Amino acid sequence: MDNFLAEPASGAPLIEVALTRMKRAIICGELEPGAKLKVETLSKSYGLSSSPIREALNRLAQDGIVTASDNKGFRVAPISVEDFQEISRLRILLECEALSDAMTYGDDTWEGDILASFHRLSAAEKRLETGPVALDDDWSSRHKAFHFALFSACPSPLLLGFINSLFDRAERYRRFSAQHRQVARNKNNEHQLLMKAVLSGDKAKATAMLRQHIEQTQGNVRQALERQAATLQ
Incomplete structure (x- = not known):
């Protein structure tokens, strides 16, 4: 069982760090439904390069809490x-x-x-x-x-x-x-x-x-x- 609330272990892969922190922010409402998720902004916020941020966003899109499109980029999935x-x-x-x-x-x-x-x-x-x-x-x-x-x-x-x-x-x-x-x-x-x-x-x-x-x-x-x-x- 994954615990999205737990801080990634020291030395964890950067993709896991980015994934855990963004998943927590979305589920806990810190990133609101519909909010645009800019790779550059998230990179600065988490102190990580764009590569793990982008990969984490793609995985969160697969999980259904982020939406991705060629025209609009990444956004927090809406709620309904x-x-x-x-x-x-x-x-x-x-x-x-x-x-x-x-x-x-x-x-x-x-x-x-x-x-x-x-x-x-x-x-x-x-x-x-x-x-x-x-x-x-x-x-x-x-x-x-x-x-x-x-x-x-x-x-x-x-x-x-x-x-x-x-x-x-x-x-x-x-x-x-x-x-x-x-x-x-x-x-x-x-x-x-x-x-x-x-x-x-x-x-x-x-x-x-x-x-x-x-x-x-x-x-x-x-x-x-x-x-x-x-x-x-």
């Missing part, structure tokens, strides 16, 4: 209800499949990792005040780690790679939604119920709860996007 609906639809399909596989192949170590990751997520949530937890980097990192602990016994690296990419694309929308949320959401309780369903071995219940968890986020994001659109009219 339709795009997030598609992300959510694919997440449900792939994550439910991965969770079902994980519940088939998971062992005691897998169960222990789930419990430990949930404990770390809960500890982070307790330290926060009543603000939007999705905007806290430590919480976001632990949140992703919890979800991927659930999938970790899935034997398909390719499936997990697709899930990782979609999860990060969804994170950009979660952060946007958290900035515009009007009603609090007790995600820790959702995660606890999901964890219990997984550890109980009931695949039907666990995958149904995962689907509901993703759909709840989809509804919150849609409302936030619609509110933003109404203010621009």
Whole structure:
């Protein structure tokens, strides 16, 4: 599981440094949807040559969070209800499949990792005040780690790679939604119920709860996007 919030290790390839820093800036909203991404400007900002910057932009375009065209160059991908609906639809399909596989192949170590990751997520949530937890980097990192602990016994690296990419694309929308949320959401309780369903071995219940968890986020994001659109009219 990639952690876009983590600073690249010392001595990491320059392409990885550029990729991680730009991905974080886009997902966390520092580079806004639709913003033009000039190679020269980014090179100066990150202290890197144009080659790793350009390669990182091409890889981010493949991930769907940057758009590229011959005429307009690179831009931060826009956000929309339709795009997030598609992300959510694919997440449900792939994550439910991965969770079902994980519940088939998971062992005691897998169960222990789930419990430990949930404990770390809960500890982070307790330290926060009543603000939007999705905007806290430590919480976001632990949140992703919890979800991927659930999938970790899935034997398909390719499936997990697709899930990782979609999860990060969804994170950009979660952060946007958290900035515009009007009603609090007790995600820790959702995660606890999901964890219990997984550890109980009931695949039907666990995958149904995962689907509901993703759909709840989809509804919150849609409302936030619609509110933003109404203010621009």
